[in-house]
Amino acid sequence: MRIKRALHKGKPELNMVQGPIVTKIILFSLPLMLTGILQLLYNAADIIVVGQYSGKEALAAVGSTGALINLIVNMFLGLSVGTSVAIARQYGAGDHAAVQDTVHTSMALALLGGLTTGLFGLLAARTLLIWMGSPEDVLDAASLYMRIYFAGMPANMVYTFGSAILRAVGDTKRPLYFLTLSGLLNVLLNLLFVIRFRMGVAGVALATVLSQALSAVLVVRYLMQYDSAIRYIPRRTRLHRASLSPIFRIGLPAGLQGSLFSISNVIIQSSINSFGSIIMAGNAASANLEGFIYMAMNSIYQACLTFTSQNVGAKQHRRVRRILWICLGAVGVIGVSLDGLFSLLAPQLISIYNTDPAVIEMGVIRLRIICTSYFFCGMMEVAAGQLRGLGYSILPMITTLAGVCGLRIVWVYTVFAHSHTLQTLVWSYPLSWALAMTIHLISYGFIQRKFPRDNEPLGNRIFGSSGNYSSV
Numbered sequence: 001m002r003i004k005r006a007l008h009k010g011k012p013e014l015n016m017v018q019g020p021i022v023t024k025i026i027l028f029s030l031p032l033m034l035t036g037i038l039q040l041l042y043n044a045a046d047i048i049v050v051g052q053y054s055g056k057e058a059l060a061a062v063g064s065t066g067a068l069i070n071l072i073v074n075m076f077l078g079l080s081v082g083t084s085v086a087i088a089r090q091y092g093a094g095d096h097a098a099v100q101d102t103v104h105t106s107m108a109l110a111l112l113g114g115l116t117t118g119l120f121g122l123l124a125a126r127t128l129l130i131w132m133g134s135p136e137d138v139l140d141a142a143s144l145y146m147r148i149y150f151a152g153m154p155a156n157m158v159y160t161f162g163s164a165i166l167r168a169v170g171d172t173k174r175p176l177y178f179l180t181l182s183g184l185l186n187v188l189l190n191l192l193f194v195i196r197f198r199m200g201v202a203g204v205a206l207a208t209v210l211s212q213a214l215s216a217v218l219v220v221r222y223l224m225q226y227d228s229a230i231r232y233i234p235r236r237t238r239l240h241r242a243s244l245s246p247i248f249r250i251g252l253p254a255g256l257q258g259s260l261f262s263i264s265n266v267i268i269q270s271s272i273n274s275f276g277s278i279i280m281a282g283n284a285a286s287a288n289l290e291g292f293i294y295m296a297m298n299s300i301y302q303a304c305l306t307f308t309s310q311n312v313g314a315k316q317h318r319r320v321r322r323i324l325w326i327c328l329g330a331v332g333v334i335g336v337s338l339d340g341l342f343s344l345l346a347p348q349l350i351s352i353y354n355t356d357p358a359v360i361e362m363g364v365i366r367l368r369i370i371c372t373s374y375f376f377c378g379m380m381e382v383a384a385g386q387l388r389g390l391g392y393s394i395l396p397m398i399t400t401l402a403g404v405c406g407l408r409i410v411w412v413y414t415v416f417a418h419s420h421t422l423q424t425l426v427w428s429y430p431l432s433w434a435l436a437m438t439i440h441l442i443s444y445g446f447i448q449r450k451f452p453r454d455n456e457p458l459g460n461r462i463f464g465s466s467g468n469y470s471s472v
Helices: 021-054 056-063 066-092 096-131 136-151 153-168 173-196 201-225 241-273 277-313 317-344 346-351 357-370 375-389 394-413 422-426 428-450 458-462
Strands: none
Touching: 021 056, 021 173, 021 201, 021 277, 021 317, 056 136, 056 201, 056 277, 066 096, 066 136, 066 153, 066 241, 066 277, 066 375, 096 136, 096 153, 096 241, 136 153, 136 201, 136 277, 153 173, 153 201, 153 277, 173 201, 241 277, 241 394, 241 422, 277 317, 277 346, 277 357, 277 375, 317 346, 317 357, 317 375, 346 357, 357 422, 357 428, 375 394, 375 428, 394 428, 422 428
8 A cells, every 4th residue: 555645734744665765865864863963962961061060070970871871771762663663664554553553552662661761770770880880989979860860761761662653654853843842941951950059960860851751741742633543542552462573573682782782881881980080071071972973873774764664564675775875875974074073173072061171182082083983883773774674683683792792892801901091992983883884784785685576575585475574
């Protein structure tokens, strides 16, 4: 069944299976890119305010929690990827009844994931930070920040899954609008809590939680009013067994990959912690800046994942090949351009977060090494996005874990152990991206040979005669 554009005015859904691919990828990616950049601007506001008004120890405390937070929440964030792929494929096939069940299952998973991770984070924050070797001068503040942050995890998950539902049908503008409003609230509350009330890291965390609650309310309200298959009706929120299967098939390997990926980052953060609060602060500032490049490239990954999924559902297999190469070219241009700009302006950019010369020096070291080849990270993710869109989720998981996590862990306990410097540690990032990207593209080269002709179910060639999509 062909996807028809909505009949009523202002419908934001995007027909991904017909028409020019490049134009529609741009229309899909730009709002998503702006959403990610806005989100990071608001996160940067957290770090800048606390770094400028509460000192480098507070900056180190907030910045050192990112890898640990990701480790705890990434499993459910992976399930949101499964949600996006499942809905996109069902929508592309015109199966609106299945879309409805998946929407309500996804929101149930969001609430379950938010409550589970929130409770775990509240109880385990300090213990996990101690295991990471957090210095005494940042431990209390980092623990307080994490506990408040995790109290708002249900709202965070609801917004994440709600945005994934909207992306699956091509609506990337509404999440941008919602994040703009919640982000503005975040900035205002940061200034109020940290500067006016001198609440330090507690103020930053509380501002984040309240702004996340607003974004969750906005996305739920919008889905409840949506005149389409993705309309959300709260009383129907429950886990549908048939919907869990496609979500878990893609989402569990993606979530497991994210969680295990975070283990390598936690190990690296633990190594950074061993240098003390100055290098921790410089690292936190650089990592936040790198996020802007990553988010710009990640919008292309999301486009590749969603466009591939819808075209597989609509049996438009020739378009699938074109989607990959267009997205690889786009992410390469974005990555190379921003890498050069950030490397050139590194001292000025780091000084926005903290004016301590030692902090700036350490931040510049990391930022310039990362920017030598950050585009490899984007190309790695685009290739993995196409594989997931095709139904291959375990393959990119294994490749990423071996090529990225495995290399980084080995690097920390061998090369870094021999040469205990920040430069040596940070070089593990670009090397791991390049390796994983190469393996992903080689894997795709073998898989694309099995592509069927248009209008023949992809499952018949790749996933067996049943036509069911399964992970490989």
